[in-house]
Amino acid sequence: MGSLLIAGTTSDAGKTTVVTGLCRWLARQGVRVAPYKAQNMSNNSMVCADGAEIGRAQWIQAVAAGAEPEAAMNPVLLKPGSDRRSHVVLMGEPWGELTARGFLTERAELAKAAFAAYDDLASRYDVVISEGAGSPTEINLRQSDYVNMGLAQHIQAPVVVVGDIDRGGVFASMFGTVALLDAADQALISGFLVNKFRGDASLLQPGIDMLTSATGRPTYGVLPWLPELWLDSEDALDVPVRRTSGSAEVLSIAVVRFPRISNFTDLDALAVEPTNSVFFTTSPAEVRDADLLVLPGSRATVSDLEWLRSMGLAEAVAGRVAAGRPVLGICGGYQLLGGAISDPHGVEGGGEHTGLGLLPVATVFAAEKVLARPARTAYEIHHGVATVVGEAAEFPGGCRVGNTWGTIWHGLLDDDARRHAFLTEVAELTGKPAPDGTVSFAALRESRLDRLADAIDEYVDTAALMKLIEHGPTASPFIPPGAPKTV
Numbered sequence: 134m135g136s137l138l139i140a141g142t143t144s145d146a147g148k149t150t151v152v153t154g155l156c157r158w159l160a161r162q163g164v165r166v167a168p169y170k171a172q173n174m175s176n177n178s179m180v181c182a183d184g185a186e187i188g189r190a191q192w193i194q195a196v197a198a199g200a201e202p203e204a205a206m207n208p209v210l211l212k213p214g215s216d217r218r219s220h221v222v223l224m225g226e227p228w229g230e231l232t233a234r235g236f237l238t239e240r241a242e243l244a245k246a247a248f249a250a251y252d253d254l255a256s257r258y259d260v261v262i263s264e265g266a267g268s269p270t271e272i273n274l275r276q277s278d279y280v281n282m283g284l285a286q287h288i289q290a291p292v293v294v295v296g297d298i299d300r301g302g303v304f305a306s307m308f309g310t311v312a313l314l315d316a317a318d319q320a321l322i323s324g325f326l327v328n329k330f331r332g333d334a335s336l337l338q339p340g341i342d343m344l345t346s347a348t349g350r351p352t353y354g355v356l357p358w359l360p361e362l363w364l365d366s367e368d369a370l371d372v373p374v375r376r377t378s379g380s381a382e383v384l385s386i387a388v389v390r391f392p393r394i395s396n397f398t399d400l401d402a403l404a405v406e407p408t409n410s411v412f413f414t415t416s417p418a419e420v421r422d423a424d425l426l427v428l429p430g431s432r433a434t435v436s437d438l439e440w441l442r443s444m445g446l447a448e449a450v451a452g453r454v455a456a457g458r459p460v461l462g463i464c465g466g467y468q469l470l471g472g473a474i475s476d477p478h479g480v481e482g483g484g485e486h487t488g489l490g491l492l493p494v495a496t497v498f499a500a501e502k503v504l505a506r507p508a509r510t511a512y513e514i515h516h517g518v519a520t521v522v523g524e525a526a527e528f529p530g531g532c533r534v535g536n537t538w539g540t541i542w543h544g545l546l547d548d549d550a551r552r553h554a555f556l557t558e559v560a561e562l563t564g565k566p567a568p569d570g571t572v573s574f575a576a577l578r579e580s581r582l583d584r585l586a587d588a589i590d591e592y593v594d595t596a597a598l599m600k601l602i603e604h605g606p607t608a609s610p611f612i613p614p615g616a617p618k619t620v
C-alpha cells in the first residue's frame with residue numbers, strides 16, 4: 134500500500150493537475166490508484182454513478198486513474214453560497230450549512246468521516262494520491278486541519294510541495310512552507326515539485342541545488358508551463374475562457390458570470406469547438422451582442438436573479454429573446470428564465486419570487502436535493518424542481534420556446550451529437566460557422582489526461598517518486614524556527 138500527499142505553496146500552484154497526471158501515470162504502470170481530497174471547496178461538482186456528489190476535480194482524477202468515482206474520494210465538499218456560509222456535502226450527500234465560525238466546532242466530525250473514507254479507499258487500492266488544499270502551512274488553522282498535515286499525520290504519508298514558479302518567490306515559499314511547521318510535520322515533507330516553469334532550465338538549476346542544500350530535501354521535477362493541458366475548468370473562472378477576437382468567422386458565446394456561478398464546466402464542452410469563442414461577461418452590451426448567450430448554473434438562483442436585474446442584464450436578456458436571438462439557460466440559469474420561483478422551505482432564503490418570464494416554467498425549491506444521472510453525459514444537482522407550465526417544445530431536461538432553450542441538466546452538451554446538433558442550429562440562426570462534427574469531447578479529455586501523464590513521465594523523477602510512495606518519508610533535517618508559538 135502506497136501513499137503520497139501533494140500539497141502546494143499556494144492555491145492554484147497546480148496540485149490538482151499534478152495529482153491528475155500522477156493518477157494517469159500510475160494507472161499506466163498498472164498500479165491500482167485512487168485520488169483523494171479530504172475536503173474540497175468548490176461549486177463545480179459531479180454526480181457519481183451511485184448518486185454521490187463529489188468535487189469535479191476528484192471526479193476527473195478518478196477518470197484519469199481509471200477508477201470508478203465515489204464519495205470516499207472527496208468525503209467533504211464545501212459549496213460556498215456566500216462569503217461566510219457554505220453548503221456541506223458529506224460522503225456525497227447534503228449534510229447542512231456551515232458558517233465560517235461554526236466550521237471550527239464542526240470540523241472534528243468532518244475530519245472523522247474524512248479519515249474513515251481515506252482508510253476505506255486505502256484498503257481497496259494499491260496507492261492513494263491525496264491532494265491538499267491551499268498551503269499546508271496555514272499556521273492559524275493547523276490545529277483543526279485534516280486536509281493537509283493533519284491528514285498526512287493520520288496516514289503517515291510523505292508530502293511533496295508543489296510551487297508555481299510563474300508567480301515568482303517559489304524558493305522562499307517552499308523554504309518557508311517547511312520552516313514554519315513543527316518537527317513532526319517537517320519530518321513528512323519529503324521534497325518539492327516546481328510547476329509552470331517557462332524559460333531556460335539551466336538557469337533554474339542553481340536555485341534548485343540551493344533549495345536542496347538549504348532544506349535537505351530533493352526537487353522531484355520541474356514541470357513546464359502547459360496551458361494547453363486544460364482539464365475540466367477548476368475554480369479559477371479564467372480557466373475556460375478561450376477568447377479569439379470578435380471575428381466574423383467564429384460563433385461568439387457569452388456566458389453570464391453570476392456571482393454564485395456553479396458547474397461552469399458545462400462551458401468546456403462549448404469551448405472545445407474551434408468554431409466557437411466562449412467568454413464570461415457581466416456587460417449588458419456583450420450579453421446583447423454575442424451570437425449565443427448562456428445563463429449557466431448557480432448556487433443561489435434567487436440572489437443571482439436579483440443581481441442580474443441590478444446589473445441591467447435582465448433587460449439585455451429579454452431584448453435578445455424578443456429579437457429571437459439564441460439564449461440557453463442551464464439549471465439555475467434555466468430556473469431564472471422561467472416565471473414563478475417559490476422557496477417554501479427556505480433553501481435559498483425562502484419566499485416567492487418572479488423570474489424573467491421568458492420561458493413558461495415554474496420552479497419550486499424542494500427540501501431534498503436532486504442528485505441524478507438522467508442521461509449518458511448529463512447530471513442533475515439542484516433543489517429547485519422546474520416544471521413546464523405552458524406551451525413549449527421539448528428539449529432534454531427542460532423545454533424550448535422560439536430560440537430560448539432551457540435545461541435542468543448539466544453536462545448535456547458533453548454529448549457530442551447533442552452539442553453538434555444544438556450548435557448547428559445556432560449557427561444557422563446567426564449565420565456563423567457550424568461545428569464540423571468531428572470533435573469528441575471525451576476523446577479530447579482522454580488525450581489531455583495522457584499528455585499530462587507524458588509530462589509527468591518526461592519532467593519528474595518518477596523512479597524516486599515511486600520509491601517515496603512505496604517506502605514513505607525518509608529522514609529529512611529539521612529547519613528552524615519550526616512552528617511559531619501561539620501568542
Ligand SMILES: NC(=O)CC[C@H](N)C(=O)O
Pocket residue numbers: 395396429430431432433434463464465466514515516517518
Ligand atoms: N446547479 C444549479 O444550477 C442549482 C440551481 C439552484 N441553486 C438549485 O439548487 O436548484
